[in-house]
């Protein structure tokens with residue numbers, strides 16, 4: 001098979017990408033592509049190591065004169081998502097990917113191309129091979145099985161990497177380096193509360209925080225949007241520090257990965273305190289609106305008199 005991508009630039013990147021396409025690399029079946037990556041490191045006379053899981057590190061010393069720079073990890077995963085058109089005969093365990101050029105795009109015949117993360121791996125290999133790229137000490141890390149559970153990265157040998165800067169080669173925007181990312185953690189908290197009958201001579205109100213923009217808890221977490229659950233809890237908490245207030249119900253937010261846009265609580269206060277609560281909520285509304293003035297112009301904290309259902 002002649003080279004299809006050989007004339008694309010940077011040549012070393014496309015050379016390695018085309019080579020990578022020749023080796024099967026479904027998740028959990030990365031033996032062949034791992035052999036290729038190791039063979040490149042050895043051919044270049046570089047230090048190649050594997051951990052128990054099969055992750056590979058190839059170390060390249062700094063360009064002469066740049067030894068004092070901090071070591072940087074270039075990290076990519078060597079598995080790919082294997083999908084094919086129904087009418088295509090293709091065995092991802094054995095067959096190569098056939099890349100071709102379609103206008104401005106490199107595509108694959110009938111299958112996924114595996115540019116995720118083949119191009120990242122190719123870039124790292126190209127940097128290892130290049131003689132005209134200036135760099136400090138490098139540790140190129142090739143991880144297994146990203147696509148079906150990140151098991152390679154999470155099984156990584158402890159204290160293996162010397163660097164404390166890592167550039168992940170699996171981002172999606174050309175020419176952009178991500179300097180951080182969002183993680184996710186679910187917390188389920190349960191606690192037993194003691195319920196009591198609603199006291200006499202209390203009035204019932206619904207407190208409401210609304211008008212927030214919400215958004216994705218990862219992608220939009222840095223823009224400083226308001227969290228309705230926090231804003232509501234802060235109101236109840238600060239009022240309760242010096243006043244009598246009972247909580248009947250509280251809820252807010254509806255998705256684990258969305259910033260809560262609305263939150264509600266049903267509270268009871270002594271009849272004589274109605275005015276006090278109203279004044280507090282009006283003042284609190286002004287305070288938080290001022291805090292979020294540039295990000296959340298429609299934020300509104302309000303209260304409404306309601307009737308509790310008699311049981």
Ligand SMILES: [Zn+2]
Nearest residue numbers: 116117146170
């Ligand atoms: Zn990926």
